Amino acid sequence: MRKFIVGSRRSGLAMTQSKQFIASLEEKFPEAEFEIKEIVTKGDRIVDVQLSKVGGKGLFVKEIELALENKEIDMAIHSLKDVPSRLPEQFKIGCIPEREDMRDAFLSNNKVLFKDLPSGSIVGTSSLRRAAQLKSMRDDITVNWVRGNIDTRIKKMESGEYDAIILAAAGLKRMGWGDSRVTEYFDAEEFIPAIAQGALGIEIRRDDHELAEMLEAVHSTEDAICTSAERTFLRRMDGSCQVPIGGYATLEDGELYLTGLIMSEDGNEKYVVKKSGTDPEGLGNLVADEMEKIGAKEIIDKINEAQ
Structure with a gap:
């Protein structure tokens, strides 16, 4: 069997999740050899600018x-x-392994709950989606941008630059930091996660049939169905990180449920649509249709035009 070279970002979290995924492959294919190639991306190099401002x-x-x-x-x-919702033609997502926790995690100094944060507290996030939801829940706090990998953000909070920060639960759990660092996890219904949050996507060349076959052994059909519905909704809404957009899907007794969120950046306008169905792409489009009907797409169009 050939040796496989695996591309990963250089951050601690990216390397940790890459090693965890490779371990699951090695368990199924002990005769295969894997080597990680670290790649520094533009997003890793630009750490002092809001992501939505640089692409x-x-x-x-x-x-x-x-x-x-x-x-x-x-x-x-x-x-x-x-991963953008449209891939270049020569690539495909070869598999989606079992998804980690999709929720957002709230971390604060002295483990103060979000509802108990004193008025005027500073909460750090790098996400427009998180910022808009925070502003809609509490108009008496300040939301400031924070960039950097997760340990950098935690250190900025602990040094007093922020009273609290919001991070993806999945990253903290993969690093083994969930229970010790997290003050509380936000319920996905009340604080809607990012599209595909908690899931990994293994991207391969479309013509690499040998690798595609191997990856089936570690593929989660349920998580692929859920993230397909979410990413279809994102694609239809022309959403990006320039737009406060979120959504999550769950599969219950063969029925698929998708909740979509679109908000204005100031948190004053909020559109939530929940629908069910059996076909992930059909359901993603159904939620998108409803969003267009109720006027939510206008928020995105305005933001995209301004960009």
């Missing part, structure tokens, strides 16, 4: 896709929420 989520993907195209790597391990 959005694709910043974490482009250099890795270039390495995939040039056959320097055989597969790329991404956080699926960072």
Whole structure:
């Protein structure tokens, strides 16, 4: 069996989740050999500017896709929420492993609950979606931008620059920091996560049939169905990290439920649509249709025009 070169971002979290995924593959294919190639992306290099101002989520993907195209790597391990909803034609998502916790985690100094934060507290986030929801829940707090990897953000909070920060639960749990660092987890219904939050996407060349077959052994059909519905909604809404957009799907007794969120940046306008169905793409489109009917798409169009 050939040796597989795996592309990963260099951050501690990216390397940790890449190693965890490779371990699951090694368990199924002990005779295979895997090597990680670290790739520094534009998104990793630009840490002092809000992502939405410099080109959005694709910043974490482009250099890795270039390495995939040039056959320097055989597969790329991404956080699926960072992967644009439209892939270049020569690539595909080879598998979606079992999803980690999709919720957002609230971390605060002295473990103060969100509802108990004193008026005027400063909460750090790098996400427009999180910022808009925070503002809609509490108009007496200040939301400030924070960039950097998760340990950098935690250190900024602990040094007193922020009273609290919001991070993805999945990253903290993969690093083994969930229970010790998190003050509380926000319920997904009350604080809607990012599209595909908690899921990994393993990107490969479309013509690599041997690797595609191997990846089936670690593929989660349920999580693929749920994230397909979410990403269809995102694609239809022309959403990006320039737009406060979120959504999550769950599969219950064969029925698929998708909740979509679109908000204005100031948190004053909030549209939530929940629908059910059996076909993920059909359901993603159904929620998008409803969003268009109630006027939510106008928020996105205005933001995209301004960009």
